[in-house]
Amino acid sequence: MQTQKKTLIVVVGPTAIGKTALAIKLAQFYQTEIISADSRQFFKEMHIGTAKPSAEELAAAPHHFIDSHSIKTLFSTGDFEAQALKLMEALFKEHNVLVMVGGSGLYIDAICKGLDDLPEIDLAIREKLNQQLANEGIESIQTQLQELDPEYYEKVDQANPQRMIRGLEVVLSTGKKLSSFLTAKKKERPFNIIKIGLNTDRALLYERINHRVDLMMEAGLL
Template sequence: MPAMALQKTLIVVVGPTAIGKTALAIKLAQHFDTEVISADSRQFFKEMEIGTAKPSTEELAAAPHHFINSHSVQTLFSTGDFESQALLLIESLFKTHQILIMVGGSGLYIDALCKGLDALPDTNMNIREQLNLQLANEGIEAIKSQLAEHDPEYYAKVDQANPQRMIRGLEFFLSTGTKLSAHLTNSKKIRPFKIVKIGLNMDRAALYERINLRVDQMMSAGLLEEVKSLQAFRNYNALNTVGYSELFAHLDGDLSLAEAVEKIKQNTRRFAKRQLTWFRRDDSTAWFEPNQQDAVINHIVQQIS
Protein backbone atom coordinates (compact mmCIF):
# COMPACT_ATOMS: atom_id res chain seq x y z
CA MET A 1 0.00 0.00 0.00
CA PRO A 2 1.49 3.41 -1.02
CA ALA A 3 2.56 5.87 1.66
CA MET A 4 0.01 8.54 2.53
CA ALA A 5 1.23 12.10 1.98
CA LEU A 6 0.75 14.41 4.96
CA GLN A 7 -0.10 17.25 2.58
CA LYS A 8 -1.09 17.63 -1.06
CA THR A 9 2.10 16.92 -3.05
CA LEU A 10 3.10 17.42 -6.68
CA ILE A 11 5.97 15.17 -7.74
CA VAL A 12 7.80 16.74 -10.69
CA VAL A 13 9.94 14.47 -12.89
CA VAL A 14 12.45 16.31 -15.10
CA GLY A 15 15.44 15.48 -17.25
CA PRO A 16 16.71 15.48 -20.84
CA THR A 17 14.86 13.99 -23.78
CA ALA A 18 15.04 10.18 -24.22
CA ILE A 19 16.17 9.61 -20.61
CA GLY A 20 13.08 7.62 -19.53
CA LYS A 21 10.89 10.22 -17.80
CA THR A 22 7.64 8.72 -19.11
CA ALA A 23 8.45 5.25 -17.76
CA LEU A 24 9.25 6.66 -14.32
CA ALA A 25 6.15 8.87 -14.27
CA ILE A 26 3.91 5.88 -15.03
CA LYS A 27 5.66 3.77 -12.38
CA LEU A 28 5.08 6.54 -9.82
CA ALA A 29 1.46 7.05 -10.89
CA GLN A 30 0.76 3.35 -10.45
CA HIS A 31 2.59 3.16 -7.12
CA PHE A 32 0.78 6.18 -5.66
CA ASP A 33 -2.51 5.44 -7.48
CA THR A 34 -2.64 8.83 -9.13
CA GLU A 35 -2.57 10.74 -12.44
CA VAL A 36 0.09 12.24 -14.73
CA ILE A 37 0.24 15.84 -15.97
CA SER A 38 2.49 16.37 -19.00
CA ALA A 39 4.69 19.46 -19.09
CA ASP A 40 6.15 18.80 -22.53
CA SER A 41 5.51 21.81 -24.76
CA ARG A 42 5.37 19.64 -27.91
CA GLN A 43 3.19 16.80 -26.65
CA PHE A 44 0.27 19.21 -26.15
CA PHE A 45 -0.29 19.25 -29.91
CA LYS A 46 -2.48 16.51 -31.38
CA GLU A 47 -1.12 16.87 -34.93
CA MET A 48 2.46 16.10 -33.80
CA GLU A 49 2.69 12.44 -32.88
CA ILE A 50 5.85 10.56 -33.89
CA GLY A 51 8.35 13.42 -33.63
CA THR A 52 7.35 14.33 -30.08
CA ALA A 53 7.83 10.83 -28.60
CA LYS A 54 4.43 10.90 -26.92
CA PRO A 55 3.54 8.07 -24.54
CA SER A 56 2.33 5.03 -26.47
CA THR A 57 -1.27 3.81 -26.40
CA GLU A 58 -0.22 1.22 -23.81
CA GLU A 59 1.52 3.85 -21.66
CA LEU A 60 -1.48 6.18 -21.81
CA ALA A 61 -3.69 3.28 -20.71
CA ALA A 62 -1.36 2.48 -17.78
CA ALA A 63 -2.19 5.75 -15.97
CA PRO A 64 -4.51 8.72 -16.62
CA HIS A 65 -2.62 11.48 -18.51
CA HIS A 66 -3.41 15.18 -18.98
CA PHE A 67 -2.11 17.75 -21.51
CA ILE A 68 -1.36 15.09 -24.14
CA ASN A 69 -3.07 15.88 -27.49
CA SER A 70 -4.94 18.65 -25.70
CA HIS A 71 -4.42 21.43 -28.27
CA SER A 72 -4.00 22.05 -31.99
CA VAL A 73 -0.85 23.51 -33.56
CA GLN A 74 -3.16 26.23 -34.88
CA THR A 75 -3.87 27.31 -31.29
CA LEU A 76 -1.56 29.69 -29.46
CA PHE A 77 -0.81 27.97 -26.13
CA SER A 78 1.64 30.01 -24.07
CA THR A 79 3.47 29.25 -20.84
CA GLY A 80 0.99 31.58 -19.13
CA ASP A 81 -1.92 29.58 -20.54
CA PHE A 82 -0.30 26.39 -19.29
CA GLU A 83 0.27 27.86 -15.82
CA SER A 84 -3.37 28.90 -15.39
CA GLN A 85 -4.91 25.76 -16.95
CA ALA A 86 -2.58 23.36 -15.12
CA LEU A 87 -3.27 25.04 -11.76
CA LEU A 88 -7.02 24.64 -12.30
CA LEU A 89 -6.53 20.99 -13.23
CA ILE A 90 -4.31 20.35 -10.20
CA GLU A 91 -6.86 21.97 -7.87
CA SER A 92 -9.52 19.66 -9.30
CA LEU A 93 -7.40 16.49 -9.15
CA PHE A 94 -6.31 17.19 -5.56
CA LYS A 95 -9.96 16.76 -4.53
CA THR A 96 -9.56 13.02 -5.08
CA HIS A 97 -5.75 12.52 -4.80
CA GLN A 98 -3.11 13.42 -2.22
CA ILE A 99 -0.27 13.04 -4.74
CA LEU A 100 -0.01 14.04 -8.42
CA ILE A 101 2.79 13.48 -10.94
CA MET A 102 4.03 16.11 -13.38
CA VAL A 103 6.55 15.07 -16.02
CA GLY A 104 8.32 16.86 -18.85
CA GLY A 105 11.44 18.32 -20.34
CA SER A 106 10.18 21.86 -20.94
CA GLY A 107 11.86 23.84 -18.18
CA LEU A 108 9.96 27.05 -18.83
CA TYR A 109 6.58 25.32 -18.47
CA ILE A 110 7.66 23.50 -15.32
CA ASP A 111 8.95 26.75 -13.81
CA ALA A 112 5.69 28.47 -14.77
CA LEU A 113 3.75 25.90 -12.76
CA CYS A 114 6.15 25.55 -9.82
CA LYS A 115 7.34 29.14 -9.44
CA GLY A 116 4.82 31.21 -11.40
CA LEU A 117 5.22 33.75 -14.17
CA ASP A 118 5.38 37.51 -13.90
CA ALA A 119 2.17 39.29 -14.92
CA LEU A 120 3.02 40.91 -18.25
CA PRO A 121 1.15 43.37 -20.48
CA ASP A 122 -0.33 42.08 -23.73
CA THR A 123 1.74 42.20 -26.90
CA ASN A 124 0.80 42.93 -30.50
CA MET A 125 0.11 39.74 -32.48
CA ASN A 126 0.76 41.58 -35.76
CA ILE A 127 4.30 42.31 -34.59
CA ARG A 128 4.79 38.61 -33.80
CA GLU A 129 3.64 37.69 -37.32
CA GLN A 130 6.02 40.26 -38.84
CA LEU A 131 8.94 38.91 -36.79
CA ASN A 132 8.14 35.31 -37.76
CA LEU A 133 8.10 36.42 -41.40
CA GLN A 134 11.44 38.17 -40.93
CA LEU A 135 12.85 35.01 -39.34
CA ALA A 136 11.70 32.95 -42.34
CA ASN A 137 13.10 35.42 -44.88
CA GLU A 138 16.30 36.70 -43.23
CA GLY A 139 17.23 34.03 -40.71
CA ILE A 140 17.94 34.07 -37.00
CA GLU A 141 20.81 36.61 -37.12
CA ALA A 142 18.41 39.44 -38.00
CA ILE A 143 16.34 38.69 -34.89
CA LYS A 144 19.45 38.27 -32.71
CA SER A 145 20.95 41.63 -33.65
CA GLN A 146 17.71 43.53 -32.97
CA LEU A 147 17.17 41.83 -29.62
CA ALA A 148 20.78 42.49 -28.57
CA GLU A 149 20.27 46.17 -29.39
CA HIS A 150 16.89 46.66 -27.69
CA ASP A 151 17.16 44.33 -24.67
CA PRO A 152 20.78 43.22 -24.11
CA GLU A 153 19.96 41.86 -20.63
CA TYR A 154 17.32 39.45 -21.95
CA TYR A 155 19.54 38.61 -24.94
CA ALA A 156 22.38 37.62 -22.59
CA LYS A 157 20.33 34.99 -20.78
CA VAL A 158 17.90 33.73 -23.44
CA ASP A 159 18.46 30.39 -25.19
CA GLN A 160 19.89 31.72 -28.46
CA ALA A 161 19.21 28.40 -30.20
CA ASN A 162 15.48 29.00 -29.64
CA PRO A 163 14.20 31.59 -32.15
CA GLN A 164 10.75 31.80 -30.54
CA ARG A 165 12.23 32.84 -27.18
CA MET A 166 14.18 35.62 -28.94
CA ILE A 167 11.14 36.69 -30.96
CA ARG A 168 9.21 36.86 -27.67
CA GLY A 169 11.73 39.34 -26.23
CA LEU A 170 11.78 41.48 -29.37
CA GLU A 171 7.99 41.32 -29.76
CA PHE A 172 7.61 42.53 -26.17
CA PHE A 173 9.90 45.52 -26.70
CA LEU A 174 8.34 46.54 -30.01
CA SER A 175 4.82 46.19 -28.56
CA THR A 176 5.33 47.94 -25.22
CA GLY A 177 8.43 50.09 -25.66
CA THR A 178 9.89 48.49 -22.53
CA LYS A 179 12.36 45.66 -22.00
CA LEU A 180 11.06 42.19 -21.16
CA SER A 181 14.07 41.78 -18.84
CA ALA A 182 12.82 44.70 -16.73
CA HIS A 183 9.53 42.88 -16.10
CA LEU A 184 11.05 39.54 -15.08
CA THR A 185 11.31 39.83 -11.31
CA ASN A 186 12.06 36.15 -10.57
CA SER A 187 9.80 36.48 -7.52
CA LYS A 188 8.54 33.00 -6.68
CA LYS A 189 4.82 32.47 -6.11
CA ILE A 190 3.77 30.31 -3.18
CA ARG A 191 1.77 27.27 -4.28
CA PRO A 192 -0.81 25.67 -1.95
CA PHE A 193 0.85 22.26 -2.26
CA LYS A 194 4.23 20.66 -1.62
CA ILE A 195 6.55 20.15 -4.61
CA VAL A 196 9.08 17.29 -4.76
CA LYS A 197 11.43 17.41 -7.75
CA ILE A 198 13.09 14.32 -9.23
CA GLY A 199 15.73 14.65 -11.95
CA LEU A 200 16.93 11.87 -14.25
CA ASN A 201 20.45 11.81 -15.68
CA MET A 202 22.93 9.24 -16.96
CA ASP A 203 26.31 8.89 -18.63
CA ARG A 204 26.42 11.42 -21.49
CA ALA A 205 27.63 8.92 -24.12
CA ALA A 206 24.88 6.46 -23.16
CA LEU A 207 22.25 9.21 -23.34
CA TYR A 208 23.45 10.29 -26.79
CA GLU A 209 23.24 6.66 -27.92
CA ARG A 210 19.63 6.55 -26.71
CA ILE A 211 18.87 9.77 -28.59
CA ASN A 212 20.37 8.47 -31.84
CA LEU A 213 18.41 5.22 -31.51
CA ARG A 214 15.17 7.07 -30.80
CA VAL A 215 15.59 9.20 -33.94
CA ASP A 216 16.15 6.06 -36.03
CA GLN A 217 13.01 4.54 -34.49
CA MET A 218 11.01 7.70 -35.28
CA MET A 219 12.11 7.56 -38.90
CA SER A 220 11.14 3.87 -39.09
CA ALA A 221 7.76 4.72 -37.53
CA GLY A 222 7.00 7.21 -40.33
CA LEU A 223 8.24 10.61 -39.15
CA LEU A 224 8.92 11.78 -42.72
CA GLU A 225 5.33 10.96 -43.72
CA GLU A 226 4.05 12.78 -40.63
CA VAL A 227 6.06 15.89 -41.55
CA LYS A 228 4.76 15.74 -45.14
CA SER A 229 1.21 15.70 -43.78
CA LEU A 230 1.93 18.86 -41.75
CA GLN A 231 3.27 21.00 -44.62
CA ALA A 232 0.21 23.26 -44.45
CA PHE A 233 0.98 24.07 -40.79
CA ARG A 234 4.74 24.54 -41.10
CA ASN A 235 4.68 28.26 -40.29
CA TYR A 236 3.06 27.72 -36.89
CA ASN A 237 5.35 28.10 -33.87
CA ALA A 238 4.73 24.55 -32.68
CA LEU A 239 6.37 23.08 -35.79
CA ASN A 240 9.49 25.23 -35.59
CA THR A 241 11.14 22.48 -33.58
CA VAL A 242 13.68 19.66 -33.71
CA GLY A 243 12.60 16.71 -35.83
CA TYR A 244 10.25 18.77 -37.95
CA SER A 245 12.26 21.78 -39.17
CA GLU A 246 15.08 19.53 -40.45
CA LEU A 247 12.67 17.39 -42.47
CA PHE A 248 10.94 20.48 -43.84
CA ALA A 249 14.41 21.54 -45.03
CA HIS A 250 14.78 18.13 -46.69
CA LEU A 251 11.40 18.48 -48.41
CA ASP A 252 12.50 21.94 -49.62
CA GLY A 253 15.55 20.31 -51.23
CA ASP A 254 18.05 21.97 -48.86
CA LEU A 255 19.17 18.70 -47.19
CA SER A 256 19.37 15.08 -48.28
CA LEU A 257 17.35 12.69 -46.13
CA ALA A 258 20.54 11.32 -44.55
CA GLU A 259 21.72 14.87 -43.76
CA ALA A 260 18.34 15.76 -42.26
CA VAL A 261 18.35 12.68 -40.02
CA GLU A 262 21.89 13.43 -38.86
CA LYS A 263 20.83 17.03 -38.15
CA ILE A 264 17.90 15.80 -36.05
CA LYS A 265 20.27 13.65 -33.99
CA GLN A 266 22.75 16.50 -33.57
CA ASN A 267 20.10 19.07 -32.65
CA THR A 268 18.40 16.66 -30.23
CA ARG A 269 21.72 16.03 -28.47
CA ARG A 270 22.25 19.79 -28.17
CA PHE A 271 18.70 20.17 -26.86
CA ALA A 272 19.34 17.50 -24.21
CA LYS A 273 22.46 19.36 -23.10
CA ARG A 274 20.49 22.62 -22.74
CA GLN A 275 17.76 20.82 -20.79
CA LEU A 276 20.31 19.49 -18.29
CA THR A 277 21.87 22.94 -17.91
CA TRP A 278 18.42 24.39 -17.15
CA PHE A 279 17.34 21.73 -14.65
CA ARG A 280 20.67 21.64 -12.80
CA ARG A 281 20.16 25.25 -11.73
CA ASP A 282 17.50 24.08 -9.28
CA ASP A 283 19.16 22.92 -6.06
CA SER A 284 15.91 21.39 -4.82
CA THR A 285 16.03 18.60 -7.43
CA ALA A 286 17.16 15.13 -6.29
CA TRP A 287 19.00 13.31 -9.09
CA PHE A 288 18.79 9.63 -10.02
CA GLU A 289 19.61 7.33 -12.93
CA PRO A 290 16.71 5.89 -14.96
CA ASN A 291 17.21 2.39 -13.51
CA GLN A 292 16.83 3.63 -9.90
CA GLN A 293 13.03 3.67 -9.82
CA ASP A 294 12.81 2.01 -6.40
CA ALA A 295 15.29 4.52 -4.96
CA VAL A 296 13.15 7.33 -6.36
CA ILE A 297 10.05 5.91 -4.64
CA ASN A 298 11.94 5.59 -1.33
CA HIS A 299 13.12 9.20 -1.62
CA ILE A 300 9.58 10.44 -2.30
CA VAL A 301 8.16 8.47 0.64
CA GLN A 302 10.75 10.09 2.93
CA GLN A 303 9.84 13.54 1.59
CA ILE A 304 6.07 13.18 1.98
CA SER A 305 5.81 11.20 5.22
Protein backbone atom coordinates in the same frame (compact mmCIF):
# COMPACT_ATOMS: atom_id res chain seq x y z
CA MET B 1 -6.92 19.93 12.90
CA GLN B 2 -4.55 21.13 10.18
CA THR B 3 -5.18 19.77 6.69
CA GLN B 4 -2.14 18.07 5.19
CA LYS B 5 -0.80 19.72 2.05
CA LYS B 6 -1.09 17.87 -1.23
CA THR B 7 2.10 16.98 -3.12
CA LEU B 8 3.27 17.50 -6.69
CA ILE B 9 6.11 15.20 -7.78
CA VAL B 10 8.03 16.73 -10.70
CA VAL B 11 10.19 14.43 -12.85
CA VAL B 12 12.88 16.24 -14.85
CA GLY B 13 15.99 15.31 -16.80
CA PRO B 14 17.51 15.23 -20.29
CA THR B 15 15.73 13.75 -23.28
CA ALA B 16 15.60 9.95 -23.52
CA ILE B 17 16.58 9.54 -19.85
CA GLY B 18 13.37 7.67 -18.94
CA LYS B 19 11.17 10.41 -17.48
CA THR B 20 7.94 9.05 -18.94
CA ALA B 21 8.57 5.53 -17.63
CA LEU B 22 9.28 6.81 -14.11
CA ALA B 23 6.28 9.15 -14.18
CA ILE B 24 4.01 6.23 -15.09
CA LYS B 25 5.43 4.07 -12.30
CA LEU B 26 4.86 6.87 -9.80
CA ALA B 27 1.33 7.48 -11.07
CA GLN B 28 0.52 3.79 -10.76
CA PHE B 29 2.04 3.55 -7.28
CA TYR B 30 0.09 6.57 -6.00
CA GLN B 31 -2.96 5.77 -8.16
CA THR B 32 -2.89 9.26 -9.57
CA GLU B 33 -2.56 11.23 -12.81
CA ILE B 34 0.23 12.76 -14.91
CA ILE B 35 0.51 16.34 -16.15
CA SER B 36 2.85 16.83 -19.10
CA ALA B 37 4.97 19.98 -19.15
CA ASP B 38 6.51 19.32 -22.56
CA SER B 39 5.71 22.25 -24.85
CA ARG B 40 5.76 20.18 -28.06
CA GLN B 41 3.57 17.40 -26.72
CA PHE B 42 0.69 19.82 -26.12
CA PHE B 43 -0.02 20.13 -29.82
CA LYS B 44 -2.14 17.52 -31.55
CA GLU B 45 -0.66 18.30 -34.98
CA MET B 46 2.90 17.51 -33.84
CA HIS B 47 3.48 13.76 -33.77
CA ILE B 48 6.92 13.12 -35.26
CA GLY B 49 9.93 14.39 -33.34
CA THR B 50 8.08 15.07 -30.09
CA ALA B 51 8.54 11.70 -28.33
CA LYS B 52 4.97 11.68 -27.08
CA PRO B 53 3.97 8.76 -24.85
CA SER B 54 2.86 5.72 -26.83
CA ALA B 55 -0.72 4.47 -26.82
CA GLU B 56 0.32 1.82 -24.30
CA GLU B 57 1.93 4.42 -22.03
CA LEU B 58 -1.11 6.68 -22.24
CA ALA B 59 -3.29 3.73 -21.27
CA ALA B 60 -1.07 2.89 -18.29
CA ALA B 61 -1.94 6.11 -16.43
CA PRO B 62 -4.17 9.15 -17.07
CA HIS B 63 -2.25 11.93 -18.86
CA HIS B 64 -3.08 15.61 -19.29
CA PHE B 65 -1.72 18.19 -21.76
CA ILE B 66 -0.96 15.59 -24.41
CA ASP B 67 -2.56 16.49 -27.78
CA SER B 68 -4.65 18.98 -25.82
CA HIS B 69 -4.18 22.07 -28.00
CA SER B 70 -3.79 23.11 -31.62
CA ILE B 71 -0.61 24.70 -32.89
CA LYS B 72 -2.88 27.10 -34.80
CA THR B 73 -3.94 28.72 -31.52
CA LEU B 74 -1.53 30.68 -29.34
CA PHE B 75 -0.82 28.83 -26.10
CA SER B 76 1.63 30.76 -23.95
CA THR B 77 3.57 29.82 -20.85
CA GLY B 78 1.13 31.95 -18.87
CA ASP B 79 -1.79 30.06 -20.40
CA PHE B 80 -0.19 26.78 -19.33
CA GLU B 81 0.38 28.07 -15.80
CA ALA B 82 -3.26 29.14 -15.45
CA GLN B 83 -4.77 26.03 -17.03
CA ALA B 84 -2.47 23.57 -15.26
CA LEU B 85 -3.06 25.13 -11.84
CA LYS B 86 -6.82 25.04 -12.39
CA LEU B 87 -6.61 21.40 -13.44
CA MET B 88 -4.42 20.53 -10.46
CA GLU B 89 -6.88 22.17 -8.08
CA ALA B 90 -9.59 19.86 -9.40
CA LEU B 91 -7.37 16.76 -9.43
CA PHE B 92 -6.14 17.37 -5.88
CA LYS B 93 -9.73 16.94 -4.72
CA GLU B 94 -9.44 13.31 -5.82
CA HIS B 95 -5.72 12.64 -5.22
CA ASN B 96 -3.18 13.49 -2.54
CA VAL B 97 -0.31 13.25 -5.03
CA LEU B 98 0.02 14.35 -8.67
CA VAL B 99 2.92 13.75 -11.06
CA MET B 100 4.31 16.33 -13.49
CA VAL B 101 6.84 15.37 -16.14
CA GLY B 102 8.88 17.58 -18.46
CA GLY B 103 9.99 18.47 -20.83
CA SER B 104 10.32 22.19 -20.87
CA GLY B 105 12.09 23.95 -18.01
CA LEU B 106 10.16 27.15 -18.63
CA TYR B 107 6.85 25.36 -18.05
CA ILE B 108 8.12 23.52 -14.98
CA ASP B 109 9.23 26.87 -13.55
CA ALA B 110 5.83 28.39 -14.32
CA ILE B 111 4.20 25.84 -12.01
CA CYS B 112 6.89 25.56 -9.35
CA LYS B 113 7.97 29.21 -9.18
CA GLY B 114 5.25 31.15 -10.98
CA LEU B 115 5.28 33.91 -13.58
CA ASP B 116 4.58 37.59 -13.30
CA ASP B 117 1.50 38.85 -15.09
CA LEU B 118 2.52 39.15 -18.72
CA PRO B 119 1.97 42.40 -20.62
CA GLU B 120 -0.54 43.15 -23.34
CA ILE B 121 0.86 42.48 -26.81
CA ASP B 122 0.60 44.69 -29.89
CA LEU B 123 -1.32 42.42 -32.28
CA ALA B 124 0.21 44.20 -35.27
CA ILE B 125 3.65 43.07 -34.08
CA ARG B 126 2.40 39.51 -33.71
CA GLU B 127 1.01 39.55 -37.24
CA LYS B 128 4.28 40.97 -38.59
CA LEU B 129 6.27 38.21 -36.86
CA ASN B 130 3.94 35.53 -38.22
CA GLN B 131 4.49 36.96 -41.70
CA GLN B 132 8.24 36.96 -41.10
CA LEU B 133 8.02 33.30 -40.12
CA ALA B 134 6.07 32.46 -43.27
CA ASN B 135 8.44 34.37 -45.56
CA GLU B 136 11.85 33.73 -43.99
CA GLY B 137 11.41 30.58 -41.92
CA ILE B 138 12.02 29.82 -38.26
CA GLU B 139 15.77 30.50 -38.51
CA SER B 140 15.08 34.22 -38.90
CA ILE B 141 12.90 34.20 -35.78
CA GLN B 142 15.46 32.19 -33.81
CA THR B 143 18.30 34.56 -34.70
CA GLN B 144 16.33 37.66 -33.75
CA LEU B 145 15.18 36.18 -30.44
CA GLN B 146 18.70 35.04 -29.57
CA GLU B 147 19.89 38.62 -30.04
CA LEU B 148 17.06 40.33 -28.13
CA ASP B 149 16.41 37.86 -25.29
CA PRO B 150 19.21 35.27 -25.05
CA GLU B 151 18.04 34.09 -21.59
CA TYR B 152 14.59 33.13 -22.86
CA TYR B 153 16.12 31.69 -26.04
CA GLU B 154 18.25 29.27 -24.02
CA LYS B 155 15.27 28.00 -21.99
CA VAL B 156 12.57 27.80 -24.65
CA ASP B 157 11.90 25.03 -27.19
CA GLN B 158 13.79 26.47 -30.14
CA ALA B 159 11.98 24.23 -32.62
CA ASN B 160 8.59 25.65 -31.65
CA PRO B 161 7.77 28.80 -33.68
CA GLN B 162 4.99 29.87 -31.31
CA ARG B 163 7.40 29.99 -28.38
CA MET B 164 9.93 31.92 -30.46
CA ILE B 165 7.35 34.46 -31.58
CA ARG B 166 6.02 34.83 -28.04
CA GLY B 167 9.45 35.89 -26.82
CA LEU B 168 9.90 38.36 -29.64
CA GLU B 169 6.47 39.95 -29.44
CA VAL B 170 6.95 40.71 -25.74
CA VAL B 171 10.30 42.42 -26.17
CA LEU B 172 9.19 44.29 -29.30
CA SER B 173 5.91 45.41 -27.69
CA THR B 174 7.27 46.40 -24.28
CA GLY B 175 11.02 46.86 -24.61
CA LYS B 176 11.41 44.29 -21.82
CA LYS B 177 12.63 40.73 -22.22
CA LEU B 178 10.12 37.95 -21.65
CA SER B 179 12.73 36.33 -19.41
CA SER B 180 12.42 39.35 -17.09
CA PHE B 181 8.81 38.37 -16.39
CA LEU B 182 9.91 35.10 -14.81
CA THR B 183 9.31 35.74 -11.15
CA ALA B 184 12.52 36.29 -9.23
CA LYS B 185 10.64 35.68 -5.98
CA LYS B 186 9.11 32.23 -5.87
CA LYS B 187 5.34 32.26 -5.53
CA GLU B 188 3.79 30.26 -2.74
CA ARG B 189 1.84 27.25 -3.95
CA PRO B 190 -0.82 25.47 -1.87
CA PHE B 191 0.95 22.14 -2.36
CA ASN B 192 4.34 20.60 -1.64
CA ILE B 193 6.76 20.18 -4.55
CA ILE B 194 9.21 17.27 -4.78
CA LYS B 195 11.60 17.32 -7.74
CA ILE B 196 13.24 14.15 -9.03
CA GLY B 197 16.11 14.79 -11.44
CA LEU B 198 17.26 11.87 -13.57
CA ASN B 199 20.77 11.38 -14.90
CA THR B 200 22.90 8.57 -16.27
CA ASP B 201 26.22 7.80 -17.93
CA ARG B 202 26.72 10.15 -20.87
CA ALA B 203 27.63 7.41 -23.34
CA LEU B 204 24.48 5.47 -22.44
CA LEU B 205 22.36 8.61 -22.73
CA TYR B 206 23.77 9.41 -26.18
CA GLU B 207 23.05 5.85 -27.25
CA ARG B 208 19.43 6.25 -26.15
CA ILE B 209 19.12 9.60 -27.90
CA ASN B 210 20.56 8.20 -31.13
CA HIS B 211 18.13 5.28 -30.98
CA ARG B 212 15.22 7.66 -30.46
CA VAL B 213 16.32 9.81 -33.40
CA ASP B 214 16.60 6.69 -35.59
CA LEU B 215 13.00 5.80 -34.72
CA MET B 216 11.89 9.36 -35.51
CA MET B 217 13.64 9.22 -38.87
CA GLU B 218 11.93 5.94 -39.67
CA ALA B 219 8.62 7.60 -38.79
CA GLY B 220 9.26 10.35 -41.34
CA LEU B 221 11.01 13.15 -39.44
CA LEU B 222 12.85 14.15 -42.63
